[in-house]
Amino acid sequence: MPQSLLPLLPLVIGLPLAGVVVLVLVGGWLGGRASAWLATALVGAAFLLAAGIGREFMALEEVVAARAAAAEAAVHPAEEAASASADAPAPYDQGPRVILRLWRWMSVRLPLSALPAGTLVPVTVATGDIQPYEVITADNASVIMVDASADPAVAADLAFVWDRDALLAARLESLNAIPAGSAITSRLAPPFPAMMQAEEGAFRPVRAPSFTVDAALRLDALSLVMLLVVTGVGLLIHLYSIGYMAHDPDRRRYFAYLNLFVASMLVLVLGDNFLVLFVGWELVGACSYLLIGFWHADPANAAAGKKAFVVNRVGDLAFLVALMLIWTTYGSLAFGDVLPNAALAGGAAAVAIPALLLVGATGKSAQLPLHVWLPDAMAGPTPVSALIHAATMVTAGIYLIARVHPLFEQAPAVMAAVAIVGAATALMAALIALTQVDIKRVLAYSTISQLGYMFLAMGAGAYAAGIFHLVTHAFFKALLFLGAGSLMHAMEHGFQHAHAPAGGDAAAVPAAQDMRQMGGLLQRAPITGWTFVVGGLALAGLFPLSGFFSKDAILHHVLAKGGAFWTALFAIALFTAFLTACYAGRQLLLVLWGAPRSAGAEHAAESPAIMTVPLVLLALLAATAGLPAIAGLLDTALATVLTPHHVEGPSALLVAVIASAATLAGLGLAFAIYAAGRIDPARIAAAMPEGQRWAAAGFHVDALYGALFVRPFVRASSWLWRTADDRAIDGAVNAFGRGAVALGQASRRWQTGQVRRYALSMLVGAAAVVTILALR
Amino acid sequence: MSMPIDHVMALSAVLFIIGAAGVLLRRNTIVVLMSVELMLNAVNITLVAASRLHLTLDGQLFVFFALTVAAAEVAVGLALVVAIFHALGRSDVDDISAMHG
Numbered sequence: 001m002p003q004s005l006l007p008l009l010p011l012v013i014g015l016p017l018a019g020v021v022v023l024v025l026v027g028g029w030l031g032g033r034a035s036a037w038l039a040t041a042l043v044g045a046a047f048l049l050a051a052g053i054g055r056e057f058m059a060l061e062e063v064v065a066a067r068a069a070a071a072e073a074a075v076h077p078a079e080e081a082a083s084a085s086a087d088a089p090a091p092y093d094q095g096p097r098v099i100l101r102l103w104r105w106m107s108v109r110l111p112l113s114a115l116p117a118g119t120l121v122p123v124t125v126a127t128g129d130i131q132p133y134e135v136i137t138a139d140n141a142s143v144i145m146v147d148a149s150a151d152p153a154v155a156a157d158l159a160f161v162w163d164r165d166a167l168l169a170a171r172l173e174s175l176n177a178i179p180a181g182s183a184i185t186s187r188l189a190p191p192f193p194a195m196m197q198a199e200e201g202a203f204r205p206v207r208a209p210s211f212t213v214d215a216a217l218r219l220d221a222l223s224l225v226m227l228l229v230v231t232g233v234g235l236l237i238h239l240y241s242i243g244y245m246a247h248d249p250d251r252r253r254y255f256a257y258l259n260l261f262v263a264s265m266l267v268l269v270l271g272d273n274f275l276v277l278f279v280g281w282e283l284v285g286a287c288s289y290l291l292i293g294f295w296h297a298d299p300a301n302a303a304a305g306k307k308a309f310v311v312n313r314v315g316d317l318a319f320l321v322a323l324m325l326i327w328t329t330y331g332s333l334a335f336g337d338v339l340p341n342a343a344l345a346g347g348a349a350a351v352a353i354p355a356l357l358l359v360g361a362t363g364k365s366a367q368l369p370l371h372v373w374l375p376d377a378m379a380g381p382t383p384v385s386a387l388i389h390a391a392t393m394v395t396a397g398i399y400l401i402a403r404v405h406p407l408f409e410q411a412p413a414v415m416a417a418v419a420i421v422g423a424a425t426a427l428m429a430a431l432i433a434l435t436q437v438d439i440k441r442v443l444a445y446s447t448i449s450q451l452g453y454m455f456l457a458m459g460a461g462a463y464a465a466g467i468f469h470l471v472t473h474a475f476f477k478a479l480l481f482l483g484a485g486s487l488m489h490a491m492e493h494g495f496q497h498a499h500a501p502a503g504g505d506a507a508a509v510p511a512a513q514d515m516r517q518m519g520g521l522l523q524r525a526p527i528t529g530w531t532f533v534v535g536g537l538a539l540a541g542l543f544p545l546s547g548f549f550s551k552d553a554i555l556h557h558v559l560a561k562g563g564a565f566w567t568a569l570f571a572i573a574l575f576t577a578f579l580t581a582c583y584a585g586r587q588l589l590l591v592l593w594g595a596p597r598s599a600g601a602e603h604a605a606e607s608p609a610i611m612t613v614p615l616v617l618l619a620l621l622a623a624t625a626g627l628p629a630i631a632g633l634l635d636t637a638l639a640t641v642l643t644p645h646h647v648e649g650p651s652a653l654l655v656a657v658i659a660s661a662a663t664l665a666g667l668g669l670a671f672a673i674y675a676a677g678r679i680d681p682a683r684i685a686a687a688m689p690e691g692q693r694w695a696a697a698g699f700h701v702d703a704l705y706g707a708l709f710v711r712p713f714v715r716a717s718s719w720l721w722r723t724a725d726d727r728a729i730d731g732a733v734n735a736f737g738r739g740a741v742a743l744g745q746a747s748r749r750w751q752t753g754q755v756r757r758y759a760l761s762m763l764v765g766a767a768a769v770v771t772i773l774a775l776r
Numbered sequence: 777m778s779m780p781i782d783h784v785m786a787l788s789a790v791l792f793i794i795g796a797a798g799v800l801l802r803r804n805t806i807v808v809l810m811s812v813e814l815m816l817n818a819v820n821i822t823l824v825a826a827s828r829l830h831l832t833l834d835g836q837l838f839v840f841f842a843l844t845v846a847a848a849e850v851a852v853g854l855a856l857v858v859a860i861f862h863a864l865g866r867s868d869v870d871d872i873s874a875m876h877g
Contacts, residue, residue, distance in 0.1 A: 753876025754870060756870070763796060
């Protein structure tokens with residue numbers, strides 16, 4: 001029994017991955033049900049392990065001390081403001097973290113002697129995260145740049161420590177070279193060998209310009225939060241899927257993909273360097289494609305999967321370019337190397353890198369220019385929508401920005417751009433959500449809108465608030481999606497039971513998903529209905545539920561930034577909150593209130609327990625996650641990674657009141673229209689018919705992309721196929737063939753079959769030979 | 777004897793040309809075979825004359841071989857002619873053109 005769970009962190013990724021392998025190899029023998037339960041059990045084990053690791057991590061003294069310091073700073077803001085002067089960016093990596101270096105992945109080294117004279121080499125004084133399985137407690141000192149060839153003292157040191165392996169050897173030899181006050185302690189017991197304690201001396205590790213990438217995992221407060229969200233919500237969704245996919249013959253493939261997704265997302269959030277993060281990034285994109293197009297027999301589903309992957313790819317290209325820029329600018333891809341030294345970047349690179357990362361995050365998190373894939377992604381099974389497009393994959397962009405926020409802080413213009421993208425997306429998506437009749441599409445656009453809120457928070461520098469909203473959104477949005485799936489199940493059951501053909505606009509919206517066919521489901525499916533209510537109200541941001549607290553935090557931070565720009569964004573965000581409450585209320589009332597509007601709704605039945613228990617658990621989380629006791633825990637934990645922001649300006653209470661007013665106004669309007677029947681929605685639609693049509697069509701962004709990119713591409717492809725390939729290339733090859741045939745036709749006239757002609761030929765030939773020989 | 781060798785060579789050449797002309801110009805298969813024999817015998821004459829010229833027996837010895845081969849060839853050739861006659865009813869060289877391209 002190991003004394004510590006921390007080194008078992010790779011197992012959190014390994015368990016779902018093992019599930020994939022097992023399901024692929026022996027799943028056919030296991031059968032559908034056993035495969036489903038096995039996959040769920042593995043994710044459950046991963047969650048328990050993650051919980052244990054998290055508990056141990058938070059209990060570490062250093063973490064406790066850092067949290068106390070953060071809480072201290074929160075109480076004495078003046079001190080913090082004085083120490084963090086206007087020029088210096090907030091110090092990063094203050095908190096403890098665990099870095100597990102699994103293996104050296106790539107390594108290209110440049111000998112120090114090959115450096116030309118005058119090359120500046122970054123020299124870090126004191127410790128860095130060098131040892132595997134080590135908890136770092138001392139903070140990194142500042143970075144100083146020295147001319148390697150000019151300073152003889154430094155050159156002498158450089159002579160024997162220049163890469164990480166030599167670093168270790170040097171440390172074992174010259175332990176007295178560690179500066180006083182820094183301590184390197186390893187809290188992990190054998191069999192991990194590097195147990196060292198050093199108390200004093202001066203020691204200078206040097207990083208030479210080499211390319212070294214380790215497959216390394218990092219556990220700190222931010223990745224711990226994401227880890228728990230991914231495994232926890234993932235577990236609940238696996239459980240739900242067992243019931244939802246119970247009658248699907250392709251269950252085994254589904255659960256294998258789901259496990260692969262969980263493993264990929266964990267690689268993304270636990271990565272210690274940009275490359276590991278990018279591997280996870282790409283893998284979740286691939287899993288998204290596989291899962292959206294799960295029922296690929298229908299070409300529309302396959303097309304939706306392809307669309308998701310292609311649009312994501314656009315962002316990934318920007319990410320890759322950013323990656324290359326990061327390497328050329330900072331010389332390393334590891335977070336521990338790049339982020340503390342973020343200020344070292346030059347002018348153009350300092351803006352280009354975060355801008356490109358923003359484009360990448362935009363693609364993955366479905367923000368304004370690259371959001372078109374998310375509504376189409378509803379073609380996949382509903383639990384997939386809950387997991388990937390509500391709780392985890394789309395949050396990867398937010399996580400990225402939070403993780404590399406020091407890079408973003410180097411370019412305030414990019415931060416403003418992030419905020420603008422977020423606010424614009426939030427507003428646009430909320431407007432579209434108001435006009436949708438498909439229950440899943442409303443939630444899809446709602447997700448886009450809420451992600452816009454998180455982007456707004458990131459742009460305003462309120463990283464902890466953004467992550468908080470990410471967590472609460474994961475809970476209530478997953479709840480809403482799973483609830484929608486349960487309601488769809490209920491509707492389908494109702495249609496079957498009533499032997500009624502599914503009427504309505506079956507071509508565009510399947511009847512089971514069409515909110516116009518629902519109604520009165522609260523009495524027929526009470527557990528699903530009430531949990532759906534909790535989710536919807538949390539989305540709207542009603543007081544004691546979690547959505548209120550997280551949205552309020554974001555609004556507060558945005559308003560507190562001050563100035564015309566941020567106040568305008570606050571106004572947009574507030575209006576969007578009103579719209580959010582509107583469409584949330586609309587959805588709740590259309591689906592659950594009143595009389596059933598079709599046979600399916602009338603005969604709907606509650607879903608089995610395996611589907612409703614996760615709903616109840618998620619509802620509990622969505623309701624309670626905002627309460628100060630819990631939220632405070634999150635805040636102070638995250639403060640060790642994300643610089644705590646101290647807001648001056650309007651009081652939190654004022655913002656809370658304004659936000660609640662917006663929420664209640666929205667809910668009230670929805671009630672007046674859909675429940676009390678006071679206002680006729682048709683009249684509102686008639687008042688702005690153009691607006692209604694545009695919003696319902698998603699503001700024609702899809703059509704625009706179709707005209708700008710898709711059709712020209714298809715035309716070019718078609719030209720290349722018909723003209724360049726069929727006519728030119730095939731034509732050339734065929735021409736060769738025809739030439740050979742023509743040559744043969746010409747040659748065959750020699751073969752007459754007459755013996756005398758052949759004899760004549762022989763004679764002539766012999767005479768020629770003799771003549772030639774005689775003339776020599 | 778003091779017959780000049782040129783006369784013998786000339787005779788042989790003339791006989792050869794007559795034989796070659798017969799092969800190319802006559803249509804009856806048996807006549808073609810006879811012409812081939814004529815060519816072979818013309819060469820035989822050349823060989824004997826050359827042997828007489830160089831005062832060795834090699835030429836005359838080679839004639840033996842050539843005559844043997846000619847005899848075998850005639851046997852095969854006549855068998856072929858008989859087969860063709862059976863198949864076609866005539867022995868006309870121009871009729872055997874089934875291998876035309």
